Amino acid sequence: MLVGLILIVTGIWISLSPATAYVSLSFLFAINIFVTGIMEVIFSVMSRKSMEGWGWTLIGGLLDIVIGVYLLAYPLLTMSVLPFILGFWLLFKGFSAIGFAIDLKSYDESNWGVLLALGIIILLFAGMVLAVPAFGVLNIILWTSLSFIAAGVFRVVLAFRLKRLASYRE
DSSP states (O other): OHHHHHHHHHHHHHHHHHHHHHHHHHHHHHHHHHHHHHHHHHHHHHTTTOOOOHHHHHHHHHHHHHHHHHHHOOOHHHHHHHHHHHHHHHHHHHHHHHHHHHHHHHHTTTTTHHHHHHHHHHHHHHHHHHOGGOOOOOHHHHHHHHHHHHHHHHHHHHHHHHHHHHHHHH
16 A cells, blocks of 8 residues: 555656656656565565465565666666666566456456556556657656556555455455
């Protein structure tokens, strides 16, 4: 839930501050990915006994931590290749979201399709960022903002679904 709220707030901030967003986006993006990675590692370890495939969440969290550290270490390089880094990161998050949705379907979760749709939206945004990186800074800011909001909404919805699923198992 917390990861989702962080992503939503980040997406809104990016859309409201376009002039400064690209300059600070590399730093903010690095911090966000790093913190998201820590949260995902904690979630996967806590869920290892109750969630199948928890190792994929652990790997994704560790990958986010490594990417976040790299982006923090090389901010100027990050700004020049940000569209590609962002696009591939969002692709990973989109495929991860789709995997979670399919996992929830196997638990007979009735609204798994909503999560699947959000995962597909994340993939579409990632594809747009990767397809036309030269579109300019505004394009990156717009799609980044929308992608972060979509990823955040997915995480919030997933948190409620997992909580409800956990209460059924008790």
